[in-house]
Amino acid sequence: xxxxxxxxxxxxxxxxxxxxxxxxxxxxxxxxxxxxxxxxxxxxxxxxxxxxxxxxxxxxxxxxxxxxxxxxxxxxxxxxxxxxxxxxxxxxxxxxxxxxxxxxxxxxxxxxxxxxxxxxxxxxxxxxxxxxxxxxxxxxxxxxxxxxxxxxxxxxxxxxxxxxxxxxxxxxxxxxxxxxxxxxxxxxxxxxxxxxxxxxxxxxxxxxxxxxxxxxxxxxxxxxxxxxxxxxxxxxxxxxxxxxxxxxxxxxxxxxxxxxxxxxxxxxxxxxxxxxxxxxxxxxxxxxxxxxxxxxxxxxxxxxxxxxxxxxxxxxxxxxxxxxxxxxxxxxxxxxxxxxxxxxxxxxxxxxxxxxxxxxxxxxxxxxxxxxxxxxxxxxxxxxxxxxxxxxxxxxxxxxxxxxxxxxxxxxxxxxxxxxxxxxxxxxxxxxxxxxxxxxxxxxxxxxxxxxxxxxxxxxxxxxxxxxxxxxxxxxxxxxxxxxxxxxxxxxxxxxxxxxxxxxxxxxxxxxxxxxxxxxxxxxxxxxxxxxxx
Numbered sequence: 300x301x302x303x304x305x306x307x308x309x310x311x312x313x314x315x316x317x318x319x320x321x322x323x324x325x326x327x328x329x330x331x332x333x334x335x336x337x338x339x340x341x342x343x344x345x346x347x348x349x350x351x352x353x354x355x356x357x358x359x360x361x362x363x364x365x366x367x368x369x370x371x372x373x374x375x376x377x378x379x380x381x382x383x384x385x386x387x388x389x390x391x392x393x394x395x396x397x398x399x400x401x402x403x404x405x406x407x408x409x410x411x412x413x414x415x416x417x418x419x420x421x422x423x424x425x426x427x428x429x430x431x432x433x434x435x436x437x438x439x440x441x442x443x444x445x446x447x448x449x450x451x452x453x454x455x456x457x458x459x460x461x462x463x464x465x466x467x468x469x470x471x472x473x474x475x476x477x478x479x480x481x482x483x484x485x486x487x488x489x490x491x492x493x494x495x496x497x498x499x500x501x502x503x504x505x506x507x508x509x510x511x512x513x514x515x516x517x518x519x520x521x522x523x524x525x526x527x528x529x530x531x532x533x534x535x536x537x538x539x540x541x542x543x544x545x546x547x548x549x550x551x552x553x554x555x556x557x558x559x560x561x562x563x564x565x566x567x568x569x570x571x572x573x574x575x576x577x578x579x580x581x582x583x584x585x586x587x588x589x590x591x592x593x594x595x596x597x598x599x600x601x602x603x604x605x606x607x608x609x610x611x612x613x614x615x616x617x618x619x620x621x622x623x624x625x626x627x628x629x630x631x632x633x634x635x636x637x638x639x640x641x642x643x644x645x646x647x648x649x650x651x652x653x654x655x656x657x658x659x660x661x662x663x664x665x666x667x668x669x670x671x672x673x674x675x676x677x678x679x680x681x682x683x684x685x686x687x688x689x690x691x692x693x694x695x696x697x698x699x700x701x702x703x704x705x706x707x708x709x710x711x712x713x714x715x716x717x718x719x720x721x722x723x724x725x726x727x728x729x730x731x732x733x734x735x736x737x738x739x740x741x742x743x744x745x746x747x748x749x750x751x752x753x754x755x756x757x758x759x760x761x762x763x764x765x766x767x768x769x770x771x772x773x774x775x776x777x778x779x780x781x782x783x784x785x786x787x788x789x790x791x792x793x794x795x796x797x798x799x800x801x802x803x804x805x806x807x808x809x810x811x812x813x814x815x816x817x818x819x820x821x822x823x824x825x826x827x828x829x830x831x832x833x
Contacts, residue, residue, distance in 0.1 A: 300326050300327060300328040301325070301326060301327045301328065301349040301350060301419055301422065302327075302328055302330040302346060302347075302348040302349050302350070303320075303327050303328065303329055303330055303348060303349065303350045303351075303352065303415075304329075304330050304331045304332065304333070304339070304342055304343060304346055304348045304350075304351055304352070305317070305329070305331075305332045305333075305351075305352045305353070306332070306333045306334075306335075306336065306338075306339035306342070306351065306352070306353035306354065306357070306362065306365070307332075307334070307352075307353065307354040307357070307381070308334045308335060308354065308356075308357045308358060309354070310334075312354070312381075312404075313332050313334075316352065316411075317329055317332075319408050319411075320408075320411065320412070320415070321412060325412070325415055325416065325419060326419070327350070327415065327419070330346050330348050331346050331348075334357070334358075335357045335358045335359040335360060336353075336357050336358075336359060336360025336361055336362060336364055336365035337359040337360045337365075338359075339351075339353060339357075339360075339362075339365050340360065340365050340368060340369060343369060343374070343376070344369070344372065347375075347376075348376055349376055349377065349422055350376060350377045350378075350379065350415070350418055350419075350422075351376055351377070351378045351379070352379045352381055353365065353366070353378065353379070353380060353381070354380075354381060354382050355380060355382040356382070362380060362382070363396065366378055366396045366398065367396060370396060370397075377399040377418040377421065377422060378396075378397075378398045378399055379398070379399055379400045379401075379402065379414060379415075379418065380398055380400070380401045380402065381402045381404060381406060381411075382401075382402075382403065382404060399418055399421075400414050400417075400418070402414065450468050451524045451526075451536055451583070452524075452526050452534070453622075454580070454581070454583050454584065455482060455534060455536060455583045455584055455587045456584070456587070456621065456622045461581040472580060474522070474538075475522075475538050475580045477540065478522070478538045478539055478540050478578075478580075479538070479539055479540075479541065479542075479543060479546050479576050479577065479578055480536065480537070480538050480539075480576070480577050480578070480579075480580050480582075480583055480586065481536075481537055481546065481550055481573065481574055481575065481576045481577070481586050482534060482535070482536050482537075482574040482583060482586040482587045482589075482590050483534070483535040483536075483537070483550065483553070483554060483557075483571055483572065483573055483574065483590060484532060484533075484534060484571070484572045484574070484587070484590035484591055484593075485512065485532065485533040485534070485535060485557060485569055485570075485571050486532045486569060486570045486571075486572070487532070487567060487568070487569055487570075504565065504567075505527070507564070507565055508533070508561060508565070509525065511557065511560050511561055511564065511565075512525050512533065512535060512557055513525055515553060515556045515557055515560060516535065516537070516553055516557075519549055519552065519553050520537050520538075520539055520549070520553075522537070522538040522539070523535060523536060523537045523538065524536045534587065534590075536583060537550065537553075538580070543576050546576055547573075547576060550573050550576075551573065554571035554573055555571075557569065557571050558570070558571050572590045572591070572593035573590060573593070574586030574587055574588070574589040574590030574591075574593075575589045620639055620643055621663075621667055623635070623639045624636060624639045624640070624664065624667050624668070625667050625668075627639060628667070628668045628710070628713060628714070631713075631714045631715075632714065633710060633711055633714040633715070636707075636710045636714065637707060637710070640664075640703065640706055640707055640710065641703070641707075644699055644700075644702070644703040647699045648699065650699070652697070652698050652699055654694060654696075657693060657696060657699070657702050658693045658694055660702065661689070661693040661696075661702060661705065661706065662689065662693070664706050665689055665706075665709070668709070668710065668713060692705070693705070725763045725766070725767055726767055728763065729763065729764055729767040729768060732749060732764065732772075733768075735749070736775075736776055736779060737779070740779065740780060740783060740801070740802055740803055741800060741801050741802065741803050742803060743803060743805075744776060744803065746760060746761055746764075746772045746773070760772075777813065777817065778817070780802040780803055780804070781802075781813065781814055781817040781818060783801075783802050784798050784799075784801075784802045784810070784814060784822070785814075785818060785825065787801065787802075788822055788825050788826055789825065791826070795807060795810075795811070795822045795823070795826075798810075798822065799811075810822075
């Protein structure tokens with residue numbers, strides 16, 4: 300309830316105000332009274348009310364002096380002056396003090412009630428705005444964390460321009476100058492397709508792993524980032540002021556804790572490989588390569604031979620390729636995927652074919668695509684038969700060209716299905732937006748509000764809308780509003796300002812300007828051209 304205090308040296312006024320104000324209907328509560336400005340100041344400081352009703356002329360300290368002193372203490376409430384003095388100088392002083400309203404005694408109950416209702420409405424709007432600002436600040440904190448993580452990911456995968464660090468990131472890396480850095484690769488020891496999590500609740504499994512890894516790492520380090528790379532692999536980057544020897548001991552410690560905890564709580568075995576310790580954060584990609592070289596991805600075929608090691612190193616050093624392939628799959632861009640896959644296999648033409656190396660390479664490429672699908676809410680079983688045995692299919696291949704054709708074929712199936720599926724979902728989404736716009740045309744509709752409701756990026760939603768409708772959301776909603784306004788004006792059932800409100804324009808002058816820009820006529824011009832019989 301809104302807290303109200305009354306300051307007045309007239310006992311009859313105090314008694315009357317307490318009695319006649321409709322406290323319950325206004326959702327207000329009388330929170331105290333005082334008979335002079337000094338006592339009133341102490342009351343307000345103690346109670347911190349939402350609304351103050353005060354007289355001006357009172358003993359010890361008058362109302363304006365009281366307000367002035369409270370303003371210096373950052374008074375944060377609505378002040379209503381109710382005074383028998385109508386002198387302009389008092390009113391001017393009140394305006395300088397940002398008093399919310401100035402009423403002359405005697406004021407009617409209706410007037411007092413109306414003013415209180417207006418003050419309460421303003422307070423509600425301010426509270427809403429403060430809440431929105433707080434939510435925005437929280438979003439900024441989250442956004443900054445995501446930006447930091449994504450940028451570190453780009454450094455580790457070799458796609459970042461380390462010579463041109465974004466301003467929003469610079470204060471993060473400033474603290475890295477005198478630290479050591481290392482990358483840990485966290486890899487599941489068995490295909491997740493064989494686990495119960497994969498079939499029951501994959502997102503829950505990811506959430507649980509994230510919590511375990513972040514909670515354990517936070518116990519030992521205060522500067523780190525964890526992100527997923529594939530369906531079966533995550534990357535943990537750590538920055539520490541410890542010397543190299545002590546840092547390596549700590550890394551082994553956290554690696555063992557992560558392995559034991561995931562196996563204990565989730566019944567899934569993981570391998571945690573530690574990369575090299577570096578003093579320069581710009582070389583995080585090198586630590587990543589070492590961690591991946593030490594990673595063992597199990598298969599049912601024979602171990603890699605010495606001749607096939609070069610194939611393993613080629614893919615391990617190709618995190619940039621991994622990132623680009625993932626992005627192509629997310630956007631159902633078969634052409635972009637081929638531009639990643641084809642040059643990669645071109646480098647293998649002169650290398651001897653080895654089955655184990657091919658299987659490992661196929662698994663890694665396949666898991667990149669599978670993870671990318673999971674990340675946008677699609678399941679591989681929707682696209683390809685569930686009874687396919689990937690390792691068996693890969694073991695039947697006899698050369699690099701067959702492996703390339705196998706990967707490109709699966710990529711095509713994924714992209715074609717995803718394009719069709721996304722197009723269908725996008726059209727349904729746009730249809731819902733169009734329906735919402737038509738039903739709420741009189742309201743202040745923004746694409747950002749709709750994006751927030753759908754938990755989708757505003758820019759991404761704007762692209763979807765433009766691709767389906769053929770024009771931007773802003774142009775669309777303006778066009779629909781002007782077409783609706785034109786029809787209403789031609790029907791002649793509403794005044795211009797009423798039409799303006801019904802199509803979402805609170806300012807009739809702005810409505811007129813927009814209408815003329817869209818139709819070439821002002822609303823008045825259009826009305827005058829209307830046939831007389833209308």
